[in-house]
Amino acid sequence: EDKVVQSPLSLVVHEGDTVTLNCSYEVTNFRSLLWYKQEKKAPTFLFMLTSSGIEKKSGRLSSILDKKELFSILNITATQTGDSAIYLCAVFIIQGAQKLVFGQGTRLTINP
Amino acid sequence: NAGVTQTPKFQVLKTGQSMTLQCAQDMNHEYMSWYRQDPGMGLRLIHYSVGAGITDQGEVPNGYNVSRSTTEDFPLRLLSAAPSQTSVYFCASSLDRKVMNTEAFFGQGTRLTVV
Numbered sequence A: 001e002d003k004v005v006q007s008p009l010s011l012v013v014h015e016g017d018t019v020t021l022n023c024s025y026e027v028t029n030f031r032s033l034l035w036y037k038q039e040k041k042a043p044t045f046l047f048m049l050t051s052s053g054i055e056k057k058s059g060r061l062s063s064i065l066d067k068k069e070l071f072s073i074l075n076i077t078a079t080q081t082g083d084s085a086i087y088l089c090a091v092f093i094i095q096g097a098q099k100l101v102f103g104q105g106t107r108l109t110i111n112p
Numbered sequence B: 001n002a003g004v005t006q007t008p009k010f011q012v013l014k015t016g017q018s019m020t021l022q023c024a025q026d027m028n029h030e031y032m033s034w035y036r037q038d039p040g041m042g043l044r045l046i047h048y049s050v051g052a053g054i055t056d057q058g059e060v061p062n063g064y065n066v067s068r069s070t071t072e073d074f075p076l077r078l079l080s081a082a083p084s085q086t087s088v089y090f091c092a093s094s095l096d097r098k099v100m101n102t103e104a105f106f107g108q109g110t111r112l113t114v115v
Helices: none
Strands: A003-007 A010-014 A019-026 A030-038 A044-049 A056-058 A061-066 A071-076 A085-095 A097-102 A106-111 B004-007 B010-013 B019-025 B031-037 B043-051 B054-057 B064-066 B076-078 B087-094 B110-114
Touching: A003 A085, A003 A097, A010 A019, A019 A030, A019 A085, A019 A106, A030 A071, A044 A056, A044 A061, A044 A071, A071 A085, A097 B031, A097 B043, B004 B087, B010 B019, B019 B031, B019 B087, B043 B064
Parallel strands: A010 A106, B010 B110
Antiparallel strands: A003 A019, A019 A071, A030 A044, A030 A085, A056 A061, A061 A071, A085 A097, A085 A106, B004 B019, B019 B076, B031 B043, B031 B087, B043 B054, B064 B076, B087 B110
8 A cells, every 4th residue: 555654743843943844655656756835725836856865945945855765854944934834745656556645744833 | 827726615515415526727737636635634535537538546435426528627526425525625637748747736625514
């Protein structure tokens, strides 16, 4: 069974802190790993990772994939209250069946 | 470019009623899918489609039907609503084979309450 597990499920930090969110996966026929941010409505795309060891960066957010150990991390530096959201990790698998499998999400709360 | 359009945004049903959630995309994506999101459960895949005329079950398909007669549309039908189907439903599309991009775009969600 394809599985994506995120940790922690919930995290509360103070503004300015750095956080690391984790995503591990056990799937067949991995194609890509995606990170999304969900505030009040639909998830919005952050990163797509397909190759090991190559960091993707967007402002204070960065992410990296380890295809040998089957995990990814999402780092947020100098956190702001606007970073408060649910962060979702998903893995896209393709061979015959093509599925986007999501983890449970990490609820991140940034306190001022 | 509208992206993924999902309707309605809110719906209240009585137990036993049926309804269809609409989803349309204008990005020529091959892959479309329906998810439900419940507190603490993340997004769970209900049904998905890899192209017109092809659908398959996801993780939680019971009580739902889908069809894909065109590339653009992927409606989700609740045959006989039950309170356990109270949830937020998201439609998503992805997989542009021309650029091999699997980023998924989401509709704005439907909050469904079954009483």
